[in-house]
Amino acid sequence: MLKRIGCCACAALLLAACSSAPQPEPTPEIAVTFYPTATPTPEPTPTPIPVETIWIDPALPTSWRESLAQQVSDFARQAASAQRQVAMTDNPNADVRISIGDAGAPLITHTLAVAAPFPTVADGIASADFIRFWRGEPAALAGLSDDGQTPPTLFLDPETRVALTLLLGPLAESPNVQVVPSAEVISATWAARPAAFAVVPFDRLEGRWKLLQVDGVNLFEREADMSAYPFTLRVRAQASRR
Numbered sequence: 001m002l003k004r005i006g007c008c009a010c011a012a013l014l015l016a017a018c019s020s021a022p023q024p025e026p027t028p029e030i031a032v033t034f035y036p037t038a039t040p041t042p043e044p045t046p047t048p049i050p051v052e053t054i055w056i057d058p059a060l061p062t063s064w065r066e067s068l069a070q071q072v073s074d075f076a077r078q079a080a081s082a083q084r085q086v087a088m089t090d091n092p093n094a095d096v097r098i099s100i101g102d103a104g105a106p107l108i109t110h111t112l113a114v115a116a117p118f119p120t121v122a123d124g125i126a127s128a129d130f131i132r133f134w135r136g137e138p139a140a141l142a143g144l145s146d147d148g149q150t151p152p153t154l155f156l157d158p159e160t161r162v163a164l165t166l167l168l169g170p171l172a173e174s175p176n177v178q179v180v181p182s183a184e185v186i187s188a189t190w191a192a193r194p195a196a197f198a199v200v201p202f203d204r205l206e207g208r209w210k211l212l213q214v215d216g217v218n219l220f221e222r223e224a225d226m227s228a229y230p231f232t233l234r235v236r237a238q239a240s241r242r
Contacts, residue, residue: 049082053089054237057099059166061159064108064235068098071107097238100166104238112163112231113219115209116197117190121146124213127230134164136172144212145195152195157182160199163233199231 054076056068069088076086098107114125122144132140138151145152154177156164161179165171180188186208189198197212202219205211211220217229226232 049085051085051087052096053087053091053094054096055089055092055094055098057097059162060099060235061162063159064110068107068235072098093240095240097240098235099238100233101236101238102234104236106234106236108233108235110163110233110235111202111219111226111229112160112199112233113202113205113209114197114199114212114214114231115205116144116212117193118208118210120144120194120197120210120212122212124216127215130214131168133176134168134171136174138174138176141197144197147194150195151176152197153178153192155180155185155189155192155196155198156200157185160201164199164231166233167231 054072056065056072058065060068072086072088076088079086097104114130116122125141125144129140129143133154142149142151153175156177156179158179159182161171171177178188182204185198185200186206189196190208198209200209211218214230215228217224217226219229
């Protein structure tokens with residue numbers, strides 16, 4: 001009887017254990033809160049600084065271009081501000097063009113002198129004859145020779161050749177035109193006399209040269225009509241028309 005009660009008690013305990021097993025707790029719901037996305041405040045777009053451009057004619061003699069480029073560079077630094085910038089450009093459609101011309105602000109005036117060794121008999125030439133000589137007719141200036149018949153030889157340095165090309169157009173290649181270093185122009189001309197002459201910058205004339213008149217204009221005269229002198233180059237700065 002006791003044994004039976006013990007078995008019943010064990011069974012009751014097992015049932016109680018089973019009936020008291022913990023129940024799973026429900027998963028709590030996750031609350032999601034949505035916040036509006038903040039819209040960034042746009043920063044103001046900076047106003048571009050206008051750039052004024054300057055073009056220097058590449059056909060000008062090298063030393064002129066270098067001097068002008070330095071002047072333009074100095075001006076660009078001085079003129080720069082929050083309202084504008086100044087810069088050089090290779091584009092000829094620039095705001096300001098620097099080149100040979102008759103209009104615009106003058107920057108460089110370069111006068112070329114026609115000269116011969118001091119003992120030369122002739123006193124001058126006509127510009128029309130010089131142009132013919134330049135274009136391939138050496139006999140056009142035979143009057144510069146002592147015999148009046150021998151075509152003379154012209155001596156000049158590379159930059160003077162460039163300058164004359166700007167004035168007169170391309171030089172016709174000829175043995176009667178010799179391009180030599182600047183320091184050798186006078187010695188080469190004297191060595192080739194009595195049928196030789198030269199074109200040199202006016203400020204390089206010296207005592208061994210005889211200045212020749214051109215179209216009757218004597219550069220040594222204070223009253224010389226420079227407007228009638230054909231071998232003066234004027235470099236100017238001109239604003240583009242847009």
